[in-house]
Amino acid sequence: MSKKAYINWKQIQAAQAKLKASVEADPWRLSYHQMPETGWLNDPNGAVQFDGVYHLYHQYVPQDPKGGATHWGHKTSTDMVHFKDEEIFMSPDQAFDQDGVYSGSAIVLNDKIHFFYTGNVKNEGDHDYTFSGREQHTVHVVSPDGFTIESREVIIPHSAYPEGFTDHIRDPKVFELNGKYYLILGARRRTNVGSILIYSSTNLYDWEYEGVFLEGDEDQGYMWECPDYFNVSGKDIAIFSPQGILPTTYNYHNPHAATYLTGQVNWEELKFQVEEDFRELDHGFDFYAPQTFEDDQGRRIMWVWMGIGDTQPEYNNPTIARGWQHAMALPRELNFEDGMLKQRPLVEYQTLRGQEQSYSLTELSSDTLRGEVYELLIDFDERPKDFELQLRQDTSVTYQDGELTLRHGESGYGRRKRTLPLESLSQLHIFSDTSSLEIFVNDGEAVFTSRVYPDANQDKIQITGNGTGKVTYWDLATTT
Template identity: 60%
Template sequence: MSLEDLKNKIKKDPWRLNFHVMPETGWLNDPNGAIQFDGVYHIYYQYVPDNPLGGATSWGHMTSKDMVHFKQEPIFMSPDQAFDVDGVYSGSGIEKDEKLHFFYTGNVKQPGDYDYIYSGREQNVVHVVSPDGFEIERREVVIPHEEFPEGYSDHIRDPKLLEKDGMYYMVLGARTEDNLGSILVYTSEDLENWNYHGTLIDGKEEEGYMWECPDFFELKDESILILSPQGILPERYKFNNPHVAGYLIGEADWAQVKINPTTDFHEFDRGFDFYAPHTFEDDQGRRIMWSWMGIGDTMPEYTNPTIARGWQHALTLPRELILENGQLYQRPLEEYKKLRKNEQTKSFGEAEGFAGEVYELMLKFETSAPFELKLRQDTELIYADEMLTLKHGKSGYGRRKRQTPIGEIRNIQIFVDTSSMEIFVNDGEYVLTTRVYPEPGEDTIALQTSAKGAITYWALD
């Protein structure tokens, strides 16, 4: 089947999402290069159009004027250069002198004696100059593989840029020869010439063997470092996915270019599908985060049923990050209120008759008490004994449950988009993100609780 035919067939899949970024065909993973330029939001993503199981990635591209409606754009970059033949890997964008500059990792696998961990790969930092986010003026290696410092494996990738007081800082995720995570820093005054500046922070043994997709920025005078570590072992209710994503808050020492964390590593999400988050600041000064709504595909007990239909994965909703009470809260962007229609509010005791496959719910609790909320088919959100449980049945395709201890629940906001659920608890203090594959028509929403409060339902258009 041609890609065009496959695209048309996939369009009819009832598990396609209505208001999320997803691949037209094939595979999607990390969000890349997010930026607002000349009033237009650009989001790029790791993309393999002809294989739903992945492969050598391109940068797919969508644009939006309002952050709610996205337009599909042609592929921005394919792995067609000697320095990126095996993947135009993850990276980021920054504006300078009215042009866009992107930095990404050009991945090259060497044939022959291939040891996945230590050797057999080149990871080049590539600089791309674009007048508009669509055309490419220049695409060249600025930090070749051979110039990386000693003491590291071949895993050094995912450049993210930050500008501060006229200096550009590039952070890269790395794996040392001793299998520890680390963040390398390069500095530049012009985005062309880069100097190695040492490490921003070095991982310890229990902190994973590789740190992917770092993101370093300031929010309310604090420095934040986002990481996607591989190899953190599960702790009872935390770190239950194969790889996790989270952040540290700290004080930056800009003379040494170090971050001294003042918090522990805080996991972003308590669901099944969240990895490789990527942020940017928009013209309103909001710190907005997108994330790959995936990673669950690497769980042995799970088979994603959309693979057989020729596509896999999506991005989360873009969420605003707010620093409050020493942690990051995630809030769906205000703009998404535009999609609301058919508003209905009922008290918890009368919450009957709601149904939908694409909807938003807002629960406001006046008293905290156990509850059971059925969302679609056999997915439930259950709260009892100060434990929030997200439970899937058959439509979880192998995923079962995730539990999060929460002392008191004041409110819950939920976005359901056919085969995705994003659950924001207590104004985004806790978030649970999951894909799920209910049968079409399985759309009953049911709440059982002795708690007092009100529930509002909106269909989302």
């Protein structure tokens, strides 16, 4: 009997081929960030280091820049800076994942990589928002090398999930602690509250449901996607992406957010006991569904989708017309310091630096600095009360009255302004790429991550205001 074909490769390849020319000609293709070859990219998946190779998988729809049933795209690197596009690792070609090989994670055991992901199936019929007629199976994949697949099996079928939840249960993250394995899943309760469920295993094959690891209330989002747990610098951290979290004065102004909680896990009861309230992980417009992994130097590294699902209605991403959409932000190292999670760009990216230009803030004239693809570091000695940096056509970063504000003009394509209260400004560390900006504040205390689409040759960098200190500029080499 012939196997049902869930995927039409001919159609996909033909549609992808049509996108290639406009993608390749697009001046907004990034210079040192990870992008889809063509089409759509979203969440990072299965991030792992194995035999000295860093693997990054990601949600990928090669033939359509607006998305669809996702595959796992695949990129590899030995230095975390230069990546190679590999063959698609998994496609929605099984009965249990025919509408998307959704997000998941990786863990290494006995020289094999074990992947866990959500097999998404959209059934006919009930398309109510909460009970969407979906099935979201947890699938286990074993691979000897990260390229080939030995087995791919449902280990927790949708029908086995606990009572009291909607059809939305997904995005397994697996981790090990004291020889035991844990799998957490993001879930949406019938009461529209976000939860994280936890399972345990001794062998990665047989899983037992242990209960609710962590849960919010009705103001904290109706669904928590892409949960992650780790301990860094002695602190237990839970990261997840709440959909529908209520905005506060300064936070949660994107349709969905990425947040973290600090606390302590009670490993007897498998409960995450929260110490500090929610904090938003980023203050720009494009940051969602982060995933972390530990590398062989013991660093906790975070990948994150530099984009967001359900973007603001006023935003019109101009790369869609050019055949692609979204990218990954720069990978960042996470540490818990001074009571907060700090994010710093991986030091490896310093290898892209060209010749250094260095000035004192006071000697800098308004016409000294120019660039499009660069790294800019401003270290203040005397901290400013009033400060403004203008860059990339019509974006500004201002510090005034104890608030730091990122403002986009027309090159934001509908995005305008995000503001953060900040007691004092000691450092701005900016990574500018052809169509992205990442602004690290006070040595990783806060970050604004955004896509921008300036016209060509909009390279003026102007600094005004008070404060003294040093400005260092580097052109950054391309990795593509």
